[in-house]
Amino acid sequence: MNKFIRVDMTTKQVTIEEVPAKYAGLGGRALTSNFVADEVKPTCHALGKNNKIIFAPGLLSGTTAPNSGRISVGAKSPLTGTIKESNSGGSFSQKMAKAGIKALVIEGMPTDDKFYVIKMDVNGAAIEEAPEEILGGCGNYKAIEVLSAKYGEKVGIALAGPAGEHRLPTANISFKDPEGNMRSAGRGGLGAVLGSKKVKAVVIDDTGAGAVPIADPEKFRAASKVFSKALLDHPVAGQGLAAYGTDVLINILNEAGGLPANNFTSGRIEHNDNISGETLNATITERGGEGKVSHGCHPGCIIRCSQWYPDKDGKYITSGFEYETIWGLGADAGIKDLDEIAYIDRAMDDIGVDSIETAVAVATAMEGGLLPWGDGKAVLDAVKQIAVPTPLGRILGGGTAVVGKVCGLFRTPVVKDQAIPAYDPRPIKGIGLTYATTPMGADHTAGYCISGNILKVGADIDPLKKDGQIEYARAMQIGTAAVDSTGMCLFVYFGIADNPGGYQALIDMINAQYGTELTAADVDKLGESVLKVERAFNKAAGFTNAHDRLPEFFEYEPCAPHNVVWDFTPEEIDEVYNF
Amino acid sequence: MVQVTVKLFATLRNNREKEMRMDLASGAAPKDIIDRLNIAQEEAAIIMINGRGAKLDTVLKDNDIVSIFPPVGGG
Numbered sequence: 001m002n003k004f005i006r007v008d009m010t011t012k013q014v015t016i017e018e019v020p021a022k023y024a025g026l027g028g029r030a031l032t033s034n035f036v037a038d039e040v041k042p043t044c045h046a047l048g049k050n051n052k053i054i055f056a057p058g059l060l061s062g063t064t065a066p067n068s069g070r071i072s073v074g075a076k077s078p079l080t081g082t083i084k085e086s087n088s089g090g091s092f093s094q095k096m097a098k099a100g101i102k103a104l105v106i107e108g109m110p111t112d113d114k115f116y117v118i119k120m121d122v123n124g125a126a127i128e129e130a131p132e133e134i135l136g137g138c139g140n141y142k143a144i145e146v147l148s149a150k151y152g153e154k155v156g157i158a159l160a161g162p163a164g165e166h167r168l169p170t171a172n173i174s175f176k177d178p179e180g181n182m183r184s185a186g187r188g189g190l191g192a193v194l195g196s197k198k199v200k201a202v203v204i205d206d207t208g209a210g211a212v213p214i215a216d217p218e219k220f221r222a223a224s225k226v227f228s229k230a231l232l233d234h235p236v237a238g239q240g241l242a243a244y245g246t247d248v249l250i251n252i253l254n255e256a257g258g259l260p261a262n263n264f265t266s267g268r269i270e271h272n273d274n275i276s277g278e279t280l281n282a283t284i285t286e287r288g289g290e291g292k293v294s295h296g297c298h299p300g301c302i303i304r305c306s307q308w309y310p311d312k313d314g315k316y317i318t319s320g321f322e323y324e325t326i327w328g329l330g331a332d333a334g335i336k337d338l339d340e341i342a343y344i345d346r347a348m349d350d351i352g353v354d355s356i357e358t359a360v361a362v363a364t365a366m367e368g369g370l371l372p373w374g375d376g377k378a379v380l381d382a383v384k385q386i387a388v389p390t391p392l393g394r395i396l397g398g399g400t401a402v403v404g405k406v407c408g409l410f411r412t413p414v415v416k417d418q419a420i421p422a423y424d425p426r427p428i429k430g431i432g433l434t435y436a437t438t439p440m441g442a443d444h445t446a447g448y449c450i451s452g453n454i455l456k457v458g459a460d461i462d463p464l465k466k467d468g469q470i471e472y473a474r475a476m477q478i479g480t481a482a483v484d485s486t487g488m489c490l491f492v493y494f495g496i497a498d499n500p501g502g503y504q505a506l507i508d509m510i511n512a513q514y515g516t517e518l519t520a521a522d523v524d525k526l527g528e529s530v531l532k533v534e535r536a537f538n539k540a541a542g543f544t545n546a547h548d549r550l551p552e553f554f555e556y557e558p559c560a561p562h563n564v565v566w567d568f569t570p571e572e573i574d575e576v577y578n579f
Numbered sequence: 580m581v582q583v584t585v586k587l588f589a590t591l592r593n594n595r596e597k598e599m600r601m602d603l604a605s606g607a608a609p610k611d612i613i614d615r616l617n618i619a620q621e622e623a624a625i626i627m628i629n630g631r632g633a634k635l636d637t638v639l640k641d642n643d644i645v646s647i648f649p650p651v652g653g654g
Contacts, residue, residue, distance in 0.1 A: 234650075235624075235649065236651060240651050240652060245653070248651045248652075255588075255646040277589070277653075448654050455625065455651065456624060457650070460632075463632070490654065491652070562631075
C-alpha cells in the first residue's frame, strides 16, 4: 500500500503522494486518528471546509487473513464534536488495499451545488459528477444498483444516503457487500461529513491489482492457519455467531437485567421471545426462500454473524440484522413484532442512518410524545421522513440528544451527544466506564466490557460490582484501539481472548506481512498511543474530564430488576485514562 | 426439597423444553440441573440465578430462576 490519495473538493484536484513516513506502519483507526489529529483543526465545524475525512484499510486488509476486511473512516464528528473513527465490513477495504491505496483523504468543499462521485482504481482517482438518478432521496439499495451498473458489478462502493446529502448527524456511510447489499460505518454522522463535501459516493475498482505484498509469505501462511483455527475452534466465533447472529444477546441481557427498555427505565422486558436470536434463527429457517441464517459481510469472513432476513413469502427484507438495532426498536422503543423491526431496519439502511442512534432517538421521541410507544408502523413512517426530510424527519435525524432537547427531557441516554447502546450501565458497570470515557462518545465497541461482565469470555467480573472494572475498561479500550488498526473484525476477539496462541498468530501475520518484529507489548503501546492521540484532539476541541460522565439520571433512577444506580465517582471514572 | 424454574437458551433448547419447573433435593446446585438434563459442563458456559452470575455449585433456594446459556457472544 504505497499510495496516499488526496482529493481537494474546493479545487477539484486529485493528488497522489507517497505515504508519509510517519504513517507507514499505521493502518485503520491508528492511521485515521493520527491523520485527523495532525491535519484537522480541532475547533473547526465538522460540516465546514476545514474538516477532512479519511478512509483507510487496516494493516492486514487485502491479504488472505480471515476477517481482515474492515475499513476505517475518520473525521471530526458532527454528532459528538469529538474525533471519530467508525469502521465497517463490505468489500471496500480489501479492494482499496489490493489497489495499493493506503488512504483516501477528502478535504475542502465545493462552492457549486452539485454532488460528485470519487472513482479510485489502480492508477489513482478522479472526480466525476454523480448520476442524477441517485440524488434527491434515492435509497441506498437503488443507488448501489445504479453505481454498480455504471462502474462495474464488482466495484466497491462507499455511499452517503439521503441523510448524508441532508448533512444530518445520524447519517452513516454505507459500504456495498459482496451481494450488493450494505454494511455501515454507522456511528458519529460521518455520512454528513461526506455530504458536506458534496461527495455522494466513493467507488473503488481493483481491476488489474495484484496481491498485497507479503514480506515472508511462508510465515504469513502458517500464522494465518493458526489464527483461522483459533476462530473456528471457539464456540462463539466458530459456531454461535453464525447460528444466532448478534441477536442471541437479547435473552442473555434480558436475563441479566441489563437490557434497556422503554427509554432506559427498566432492564428487562416480557416480550423477549418475540425478538430473540433464537426466534430470529427459527423464523429465517422456517420461511426459507431467500433467507440465510448466516452470511459473511466480506470475502474471507469465517465468523459469518450476518444473515438475510426474509418476509413471510421468503423474499429478502434486510441483512446484517443486528442485536443493537433489534434491541433499540424492540426493547427500548417497545416494538414487539420482528417483521416490523426488519422493515424499519431496511429503511434505515436505505436512507443511510445509524441504526443505533436512530433507534434510540425513536425511543426518546416516544418518551417525548412525538411517537406512540411500541408502534412499528408509526416508526417506519417517521423514519422514512428522514429521507424527505420533513421537520419530524429532521428531528429524528438529528439524533438522540437533539430529540431529548426538543422534547424537554432529562432522561436522554447519550454521552458526548452519542446514543448509549444496548447494555444498561447501572447493572453492568464495566460498560458504563467505556461509554463515559472513550473518545468516541457512548460506544460499546470501543471497549466491550460485556465480554468479561456477562459473557465470561476473556475475564469473569461481577457486572453489579465495581471491583476490577476500571482496569478492565482500560485494557479493553487499549486492546480495541489496536485491533481496530489491523482491519480485523472485532469479533475475532472472542476467538483469541482466551487463546494466547491465536493472539500471537495475529501479531505474527502483521510481522510476516511488513517484515517487522512487533511483540504483544508493542501492540498494547499502539493501542495506548491511538487513545492518547484521540483524547488530545478532544481536549483541543474543548472536551474535559467533565464530559466523561454518564447522564445524571443514571445516578438517581434505579434500574429494575436489580434496582441499582450508577455509582462510580468522578475520580474513579477518571482513573480509566490514567495510563 | 426446593422447586426452581429452569430456563434454557440457544443450542441448549435443542431437544429440550426451553423452560421448566424442577424439584431438587435441598442443597442442590446448578450442576444437578445440568446433569439431569444431560448438558455437558462446558456447554453450560453461563449460569445465572435470579439474573445474577452463579457457579455450578451455588446452592439453590426455593423459587429460584436458573438461566443456563451455552457460550454466546455478539455486540
